[in-house]
Amino acid sequence: MEREPVADVTWSCLMPFVDMDDDQHQKDDRAEARRLEQRERMITNIVLLLIFAVLVGIGVWISNAMLDARRADECISSGRRNCAPIEVPPR
Numbered sequence: 681m682e683r684e685p686v687a688d689v690t691w692s693c694l695m696p697f698v699d700m701d702d703d704q705h706q707k708d709d710r711a712e713a714r715r716l717e718q719r720e721r722m723i724t725n726i727v728l729l730l731i732f733a734v735l736v737g738i739g740v741w742i743s744n745a746m747l748d749a750r751r752a753d754e755c756i757s758s759g760r761r762n763c764a765p766i767e768v769p770p771r
Contacts (some may be wrong), residue, residue, distance in 0.1 A: 755763035
């Protein structure tokens with residue numbers, strides 16, 4: 681005895697649900713991609729801020745060192761001998 685098919689089920693009746701599910705997955709994927717992109721931007725901004733802060737700190741340090749060197753050079757060129765006094769702790 682041969683078995684007869686119970687029903688001729690085609691996938692076309694289920695396609696709207698599959699499409700909605702695919703659309704939802706695509707929306708979720710896009711939302712996840714936006715979140716990852718925003719996170720990468722935030723990390724990049726923090727790294728750039730740290731690099732900028734280090735560069736500003738180095739610039740301030742160099743300018744202070746150059747100012748001290750100029751003061752010492754002016755003192756020495758004016759003929760003074762006590763241009764860099766040694767500080768003695770109080771007794």
